[in-house]
Amino acid sequence: MMRKIIIFLAFALLFGMAAGGCGAGGGEEKEEKKQKKEQKEEQKEELSMGGLGYYFAESYEPSEFVQADVDSDTVQWICSAYAIYTEYNRKDLGCVGGASEDNRDIYQQAIKIALADGWGISDRESAIGQVNKLLEGGHRAKYREFISEMKKHDLLSLDEEELLNRVERENGDAKEFQAAYRAYHAMGEKAVDAWDYSRALQVLGDCYQAEYINLEECMDQSLAVAEKLQEEFESWDEVCESYLYGFQFWKKEDADYHLSETADRREVYNELKEMEEGPFAIPYDTKLQESWKNVEIKKEEEPEEQKTEKGVYSLSDLSDAIRVEVKAPEGFETDFEPDGHMIYLECFDTKRDAVSTLVYDIYENASEDDILHGIRMNLAMSEQNGAENIVMGEIQTLEAAGQKINYVVSAYKRNDGSGVRRCDSWIVLDDTYKLSCVAQDEDSGNGFLYPEIEELLEEIYGKIQRKE
Numbered sequence: 001m002m003r004k005i006i007i008f009l010a011f012a013l014l015f016g017m018a019a020g021g022c023g024a025g026g027g028e029e030k031e032e033k034k035q036k037k038e039q040k041e042e043q044k045e046e047l048s049m050g051g052l053g054y055y056f057a058e059s060y061e062p063s064e065f066v067q068a069d070v071d072s073d074t075v076q077w078i079c080s081a082y083a084i085y086t087e088y089n090r091k092d093l094g095c096v097g098g099a100s101e102d103n104r105d106i107y108q109q110a111i112k113i114a115l116a117d118g119w120g121i122s123d124r125e126s127a128i129g130q131v132n133k134l135l136e137g138g139h140r141a142k143y144r145e146f147i148s149e150m151k152k153h154d155l156l157s158l159d160e161e162e163l164l165n166r167v168e169r170e171n172g173d174a175k176e177f178q179a180a181y182r183a184y185h186a187m188g189e190k191a192v193d194a195w196d197y198s199r200a201l202q203v204l205g206d207c208y209q210a211e212y213i214n215l216e217e218c219m220d221q222s223l224a225v226a227e228k229l230q231e232e233f234e235s236w237d238e239v240c241e242s243y244l245y246g247f248q249f250w251k252k253e254d255a256d257y258h259l260s261e262t263a264d265r266r267e268v269y270n271e272l273k274e275m276e277e278g279p280f281a282i283p284y285d286t287k288l289q290e291s292w293k294n295v296e297i298k299k300e301e302e303p304e305e306q307k308t309e310k311g312v313y314s315l316s317d318l319s320d321a322i323r324v325e326v327k328a329p330e331g332f333e334t335d336f337e338p339d340g341h342m343i344y345l346e347c348f349d350t351k352r353d354a355v356s357t358l359v360y361d362i363y364e365n366a367s368e369d370d371i372l373h374g375i376r377m378n379l380a381m382s383e384q385n386g387a388e389n390i391v392m393g394e395i396q397t398l399e400a401a402g403q404k405i406n407y408v409v410s411a412y413k414r415n416d417g418s419g420v421r422r423c424d425s426w427i428v429l430d431d432t433y434k435l436s437c438v439a440q441d442e443d444s445g446n447g448f449l450y451p452e453i454e455e456l457l458e459e460i461y462g463k464i465q466r467k468e
Contacts, residue, residue: 063216066215069295070219079096079279080236081226083272087268087272088268090374096219108211115127115210124212127207140195143180160178163178164178190242194229194242223288240280315341318364324362324466328345329345329460331349333346342359343361349449354442356442357441371426371436379422387412389413420442421448422439437461
């Protein structure tokens with residue numbers, strides 16, 4: 001599966017902050033595992049989950065497997081059910097919670113913040129409670145009440161133009177009525193159900209990534225929700241239309257407005273449908289089953305060493321069609337095991353009491369519009385998390401380090417008063433690939449690590465070598 005461009009939400013929110021640990025378990029003898037499983041079963045307590053019941057253990061323990069051990073058509077079907085959200089946020093398609101095991105540490109803290117800000121989820125108890133609440137009613141309950149009121153006032157029998165004129169005269173804004181009207185006439189009472197069920201699957205995946213629930217719990221509950229989707233809807237098209245109707249109803253948007261978020265998500269949906277091996281290529285009527293039960297855990301192979309020498313990192317695209325070596329600027333290092341497809345480096349300057357970060361990646365078939373869209377998304381996410389006075393510059397070009405470098409400089413203020421300067425830059429490797437680096441620097445009152453952009457770009461691209 002090809003990707004145009006990866007926008008790391010973790011970096012939009014948390015450049016320079018440490019991420020949490022990985023949730024993989026294993027390594028015990030079979031008998032010990034059996035005893036441990038029996039103990040866990042004794043600790044379980046029932047939560048109704050809105051009629052889609054599953055038992056969650058009283059406390060968190062990581063599963064003894066990761067997705068790679070149990071991946072199947074069922075797991076991929078579940079991931080596909082919230083693929084619009086995953087792709088819209090430029091996360092990893094086909095991965096539970098939108099993050100591969102290689103990227104889990106990078107995404108985790110950002111996911112925790114998103115769960116806290118968007119859902120009020122900050123621990124295991126609130127995670128289970130919020131999913132329960134979503135499955136018991138969600139927005140579909142409000143939608144049904146709204147439709148019931150519209151029926152009482154004979155609004156659904158009007159044509160759309162008459163409806164809008166009447167509502168605008170009496171109430172002013174008619175967008176919510178328009179969304180409900182269109183949803184009902186297209187899909188009836190169940191028109192927004194998939195919006196709730198898709199979000200439930202997304203939240204379960206995110207809670208797994210945040211280590212509030214383990215992978216087995218996530219998949220067990222996700223299976224029940226997925227089966228409910230198959231029961232109510234006949235195709236991926238129906239599921240996605242219901243998802244988009246629900247989003248429009250929640251946002252109270254005019255979906256015909258080409259700059260609305262609903263229109264953006266529909267565009268993502270259309271792009272996903274065109275992918276030959278995309279998320280909706282998996283048959284909708286796939287038989288869903290517990291593929292993660294009673295599996296033999298594969299012994300993890302030792303990863304190929306990515307660090308060729310101190311401070312030098314190997315970087316390639318996802319298909320390993322192109323490779324470069326990156327020499328880290330002085331003072332920059334990583335706490336993460338490089339996966340070969342992205343390099344995250346940071347430098348903590350004790351004199352400035354500030355953190356600087358660099359993220360190298362290779363983009364495949366990414367246009368300048370794609371890159372600018374990703375930058376805007378990240379700045380919008382920063383604004384949602386309290387950033388102020390956000391300024392985004394235009395694309396500029398300079399010759400440095402023997403390269404023609406394109407770059408965009410952005411800046412904003414954090415809640416604590418510190419300034420942040422972000423520089424998104426990229427060079428063209430060939431007709432298909434671009435090497436990018438996102439540099440973010442803090443100013444806590446003592447200036448930036450590299451005051452001049454040209455000096456920064458010299459350091460970033462000064463020691464890049466293309467490998468055949």
